[in-house]
Amino acid sequence: MSIDETTQRGSGLSSKGLDSGTVGLLGAVVIGVSCVAPAYTLTAALGPTVAEVGVNLPAIFLVGFIPMLLVALGYRELNSAMPDSGTTFTWATRAFGPWIGWMGGWGLIAATVIVLSNLAAVAVDFFYLLISQVLGDPAIAELTLDLPVNIATTLVFIALACYISYRGMQATKTVQYVLVTFQLVVLAWFAIAAFIHVGNGTAFDATGISADWFNPFAVGSFSAFAAGVSLSIFIYWGWDVTLTMNEETTDPDRTPGRAGALTVIVIVVIYLTVALATLAYAGVGDGELGAGNPDNQESIFATLAGPVMGPFAILMSMAVLSSSAASLQSTFVSPARTLLAMGHYKALPKGYGRISPQHKSPSYATVAAAVAAAGFYVFTRLVSENALWDTITALGLMICFYYGITALACVWYFRAQAFASARNVFFKFLAPLLGGVILLVMFFKTAVDSMDPEYGSGSELFGIGMVFILGIGVILLGAVLMLVWSRINPAFFRQEVLTRGAAPRD
Amino acid sequence: MRYIVGYTADERGHDAVCLAVALARRQDADLDLVLVTPEHSLYAGTYPPDKGFDSLLSEQMREWMDEGLALVPDDVRARGVVIRAESNAEGLIRAAEDTEASLIVIGASSRGLAGRFSVGNVARSLLHASPVPVALAPRGYRRTDPVTRLTCAVGRRAGADAVISVAVSSAHRRGLPLRLVSLIALDAGQPDPGGAEDDANRRLAEASASLAAGGRVSVETARGASIEEAIESMAWDEGEVLLVGSSRLAQHARIFLGSTAAKILRTLTIPMVVVPRTYATPGTTSGPGALPTEADA
Numbered sequence: 001m002s003i004d005e006t007t008q009r010g011s012g013l014s015s016k017g018l019d020s021g022t023v024g025l026l027g028a029v030v031i032g033v034s035c036v037a038p039a040y041t042l043t044a045a046l047g048p049t050v051a052e053v054g055v056n057l058p059a060i061f062l063v064g065f066i067p068m069l070l071v072a073l074g075y076r077e078l079n080s081a082m083p084d085s086g087t088t089f090t091w092a093t094r095a096f097g098p099w100i101g102w103m104g105g106w107g108l109i110a111a112t113v114i115v116l117s118n119l120a121a122v123a124v125d126f127f128y129l130l131i132s133q134v135l136g137d138p139a140i141a142e143l144t145l146d147l148p149v150n151i152a153t154t155l156v157f158i159a160l161a162c163y164i165s166y167r168g169m170q171a172t173k174t175v176q177y178v179l180v181t182f183q184l185v186v187l188a189w190f191a192i193a194a195f196i197h198v199g200n201g202t203a204f205d206a207t208g209i210s211a212d213w214f215n216p217f218a219v220g221s222f223s224a225f226a227a228g229v230s231l232s233i234f235i236y237w238g239w240d241v242t243l244t245m246n247e248e249t250t251d252p253d254r255t256p257g258r259a260g261a262l263t264v265i266v267i268v269v270i271y272l273t274v275a276l277a278t279l280a281y282a283g284v285g286d287g288e289l290g291a292g293n294p295d296n297q298e299s300i301f302a303t304l305a306g307p308v309m310g311p312f313a314i315l316m317s318m319a320v321l322s323s324s325a326a327s328l329q330s331t332f333v334s335p336a337r338t339l340l341a342m343g344h345y346k347a348l349p350k351g352y353g354r355i356s357p358q359h360k361s362p363s364y365a366t367v368a369a370a371v372a373a374a375g376f377y378v379f380t381r382l383v384s385e386n387a388l389w390d391t392i393t394a395l396g397l398m399i400c401f402y403y404g405i406t407a408l409a410c411v412w413y414f415r416a417q418a419f420a421s422a423r424n425v426f427f428k429f430l431a432p433l434l435g436g437v438i439l440l441v442m443f444f445k446t447a448v449d450s451m452d453p454e455y456g457s458g459s460e461l462f463g464i465g466m467v468f469i470l471g472i473g474v475i476l477l478g479a480v481l482m483l484v485w486s487r488i489n490p491a492f493f494r495q496e497v498l499t500r501g502a503a504p505r506d
Numbered sequence: 507m508r509y510i511v512g513y514t515a516d517e518r519g520h521d522a523v524c525l526a527v528a529l530a531r532r533q534d535a536d537l538d539l540v541l542v543t544p545e546h547s548l549y550a551g552t553y554p555p556d557k558g559f560d561s562l563l564s565e566q567m568r569e570w571m572d573e574g575l576a577l578v579p580d581d582v583r584a585r586g587v588v589i590r591a592e593s594n595a596e597g598l599i600r601a602a603e604d605t606e607a608s609l610i611v612i613g614a615s616s617r618g619l620a621g622r623f624s625v626g627n628v629a630r631s632l633l634h635a636s637p638v639p640v641a642l643a644p645r646g647y648r649r650t651d652p653v654t655r656l657t658c659a660v661g662r663r664a665g666a667d668a669v670i671s672v673a674v675s676s677a678h679r680r681g682l683p684l685r686l687v688s689l690i691a692l693d694a695g696q697p698d699p700g701g702a703e704d705d706a707n708r709r710l711a712e713a714s715a716s717l718a719a720g721g722r723v724s725v726e727t728a729r730g731a732s733i734e735e736a737i738e739s740m741a742w743d744e745g746e747v748l749l750v751g752s753s754r755l756a757q758h759a760r761i762f763l764g765s766t767a768a769k770i771l772r773t774l775t776i777p778m779v780v781v782p783r784t785y786a787t788p789g790t791t792s793g794p795g796a797l798p799t800e801a802d803a
Contacts, residue, residue, distance in 0.1 A: 023548055031549060084561075170550035177549075248548055330550055337559050344562055355566045357515035358594075360543050 022250045027173070028242050028259030029266065030180050034171075035238030035330075036267055039183040039301075039316075039323040042274055044122055045235050047297030048389050053228040054284045054292070055207070057275045059216040060225075064232020065264065067442075070435025071403045072240030072260075073427050074410030079244045081413075081503060086341030088406045090498065095409035097500045098347070098493045099482070104409070105342055106478035107402030111395060112335040113369060114470070115237075117377035118391045119331060120157040123324040124150060125299050125388075127157075130317040141302075151381055155374050157328065162370035165332035168361040179322055186319040187270050190301070194277035194308045204307065205283030205290060209276055226445035230396035233439070235271065237399055239263060281308060294458075298388035332369060339365035347492040348485065376474075384459040384466050394470035397450070400443035401475065407436030416505045447472055508607040509641075511584075512598045512628060513539040515570035517646070518613030523577045524650050525643035525777050526611040529747070530582050531652040532680055537584040538605060539574045541567050542597030545590050579650065595631035602638050609779070610636055614771055615645035633752060633767060639672060639781045641747075644771045654745030657685040659728075659737065668785045669751040683722040687740065734769040748778045 023031065046057075053060045084090040088108045093101025125144045132140035143149050171179075197203040212218050219225045242259040249255035282304060284292040289307060296303040305316035340362040343352025356363035380387040411418070414428035450467035453460035461469050486493040511526040513519045526537050543563065571586040578584040591597030598610050614629040632640045658673035670686075677684035730736030737748070748770070770778060 027548070034549070168544045170544075170547040172547055173549045175549070245548075333550070340559070340562065353562075355563060357519065357570065360563060360567075 022248055023245070023255075024250045025255055025259055025262065028245055028249055028255055029263050030176055031245070032239055032242035032259060032263035033180045033184070033266060034176050034326070035241045036236065036263075037183075037238065037323045037327040038267060038270055039187060039319040040119065040122055040327055041235045041237075042187065042271065043299050043301040043320050044118060044388065044392050045231055046275065046278060046300045047291060048392050049228055049231045049235075050279075050284055050291040051294070051297055051389075052224045052231065053219050055210075055213050055279055056216065056219045056228075057279060058213045058272050059219065060228035060232050061235070061271050061275060062214065062268070063216045064229050065236055065268065067229065067435045067438040068233055068236040068239065069264075070431045071407040071439060072243055072435075074407045074432025074435065075240055076243045077414065077428050077432075078406070078410050084341065086338055086345065088402050088409075089338055089342055089347070090345075091413065092405050092409040093345075093347075093498045094501050095413040096405075098495060098498070100405065100409075101498070102342075102347055102482045102492075103475070103478060104402055104405040105338055105347070106482070107398055107405065107475065109335045109338050109369070109372075110474045110478065111398040111402060112331055112338075113372045113376055114391055114395045114398060114474075116158065116161075116328065116331055116335070116369070116373035117154075117380065118388060118395065119324045119328040120154045120161070120373070121150075121377060121381075121388055121391075122299060123157050123321055123328060124153045125302055126317045126321040126324070127153070129302055130314065130321055133314040133317055147381065151378055154377055154381075157325075158370055158374050158377070161325075161328040161332055162366055164329050165336065166356065166359060166361055166363065166366045168356075168359040169329075171326060171330065175326075179326055183319050183323050184266070184270060186315045187274055189312065190305065190308055190316060191270075191273040191277035193310075193312075194281040194304075197308060198280045203281045205281075205285055205287060207280055207283040209280055213276075213279070223445065223449045226442045227393070227396075227449065229438075230400050230442045230446050231393065233399050233403065233442075234392065234396045236264075236267070239267060278304065294386065294389075298386055332366060335369040335372075336362040336366040339368060345492055345497045346489060347497075349489075380466075380470065383461055386459060390459060390466045390470060393446075393450070393455075393467045394474070397443060397446050397467070397471035398474070400439040400446070404436045404439035404443055407432040407439065411436065413501075414503045417503050420505070507533060507535040508605050509535050509537050509609045509611055510598055510602045510605070510607045511537050511539045512594065512610060512612035512632075513541055513571075513574045513586075514594075514613075515573060518615055518626065518643075519574060520577060521613035521615065521643035521645065521647040522611050523574060524648050525613075525641055527578060527582050527650040528653055528745075528777075529609070529611065529641060531650075535582075535608075537578060537582060538587050538601060538607065539571065539578075539584055540587045540589055540598055540601045541571060541574075542589050542591050542594045543567065545592050593631065594628040595635060598628070598632065599636055602636070607638060609639050609641055611641040611643065613645075613647070614642035614767065629767070633780055636782055637785070639749075639779050639785060641777055641779045642767060642771060643777050644775045647775075647777065649745065651745060653680065653682060653747050655683045655685060655743050656680075656747055656749060657687060657740075657742075658749040659687050659733070659751075668783065669749055669781045672779075672781050672785070673749045683724070685724045685726060687737075688725070688727045734773065737770055738773050742774060742776055744776075746776050748774070748776060750778060750780055752780050752782050 049060060050057055078091045079087070082091060082094065086093075086105060089101055089105025091101075092104035095101075128144045129141045132138055144153075194203070198206050216225070219228065239260070242263050243256050245256050245259070249259070278291055278300065282289050282291045282296075284290065286293040289303060290296065291300060301316050301320055305313035309316060339348065339352045340355070342348040343350060343354070343365065351364045352362075352368065354364045355361065376391075377387070380391055384390045410432040411429055414424070417424050418429040419425055447468065449455055450465045450471065453463055453465050455465040455467050459466035491497060509526050509530055511522050513522060523537075523539070529535070530537055546560075567588060571588070575584055575586055587601060589597040589601050591600060598612070601607070602610050610632060612626075612629055612632065614626060629640070629642055656673055656677045658669060660670055673684055673686075676682075726740065728736040728740055730739055733750075767778065767780065
């Protein structure tokens, strides 16, 4: 028997990276916007952010981008120095050793699992809303408030997305172009329609736009500011994907930077326009349609699209549903791959490292992520009065946690090179250091504040705020699991697999 | 001569390798064990961006390939090939086209939702789209000894000539006895004494006469309400392989192609080679291949 491993069309066993052609500027922007999923993000985050910072929403949306940008620059450096499917997990392990690395990986997994449950829940809300709009029966939209129906449907959505991800099915170029264009058009439509209502005097609570809305220092307290920033980290989550596309672009030197800039312009413009339109139309009061009304917080478009867009509100339902369903499916890939990498490096039981022979996707890890997302959702839905609101706030907390660790890992890993050139000083030292410190400060401030039972939606368990329980509880759970696993199989924690190290001096 | 083996690191892949070895022996055929890896879509919307998964996957596939090649006995030449394609079926077809292979061998089994035996997705897509014959290994196929007899189901459907031609040339190459089975009762739609049966038998005789010089040919007639029933009513050797035309399987509607194949495989547990309707055996310019083509019945 002769063994002759051949490669065909440059896609042999050793092939790495993405090789299905390259993308230009427009393609990269579409990819960036699709990862941000603006329609889903806005409906999920607008309400909770208004609850924290009121009319200063536009200011927070603008300020929130800064730490995101700083951290993303560090992320890009790490990604090009150590491309690895474990991302935060691997990088933090290399920089800070196994314990912090494990917790960083846990933070990433927890964040994506939380967002999965939120995505599924938002998709379910708009699924029933869409059906009710199609059939003209408002009673159907109320189905989502029925606890057993809601939980059952959400679990079905999670299971479907898990199955699709397990089968390795992926969105194609055409699908993404259509989805992204549709989202942007519908959001712009919503904003314009809201402004027309304001102009005609038919708005719910017409509020004059003032320059003060853009002043971040006008936010009442540091608590509110920290909470707002950690939420706005969530709204930009995914944007940095454009920066890391180097060899995949037609012009690796320029395209990623330009695409990143253009994506952020598109995103900021659409966020600000929709935020201004919402505030101008509905105000921040707690009236029926007010953006400050706790009933409207968890999904602002579900409440406002009808009054603002009239019969065309159905388009908004379609935009949010498609955006969250698409994100639900693609987001599954991320915790699954991190779990896979952790299984591979013996930081988790071996089974997590299993790859499906049929579909070549992480098998055990994908199912594990689905079970975790389902479990998290059921727990939150049963305990919290306003599950979506609390999960989004806890999510902001979790992103701050693992992004903070990632940014500092960058600073520490590249410490020997940091002052070798002006470029290094900025990209490998200053930017990630500043970004990481800001995020960790936001993390600790929000964590401490969220112990208050009145925080977020006001749900509590044993007198402690629900957001604290969801956020810090999940982190502590990770710490416990880490200790248990280190007893069962200490190989990873003894650095027998991944060792601490630092980038060599240039 | 080269065979493409659709290899997966599971039971089904093992079935395929065993059948490929059985078919390749005495034939001097080379095996390409093909692992298909999914294409990445940049537009898949996955976040965070990740370039590392591929290295883990490559490592895993190298391991799988070593296991797969270890299943092939020393007297059969085999190599491993990895192809990137959107689907497994597409990858196998491309591998066959690129190497001008004469056969694609796959394991056909798949456990359905209710534990029912059915033909897997890959097999189903290949039955519809493959330009070359597809060999389906039944579940748990472990026989690697050379094939002992070929049976060819013939009738008057489109592509009948291609099937006979493949049967004759491969029986000839391997020096194997060939059994031609007439499935006339099916073609008539309902019991039809007289014309149809004679016609079919004449056709079989003609076919066998044209290769009388070469091999041992026997002719049988099978009756049944459906192809699977007719085939089940016959006696089968352990080392036998059944050849059928793809349009034969799709007699009711094309979408039933896979399920007809599944029914046959489930009860027979002998391998089946499905010859595409439009397939022309390479290198055969005379003999049964030149039989006049009849209209699609």
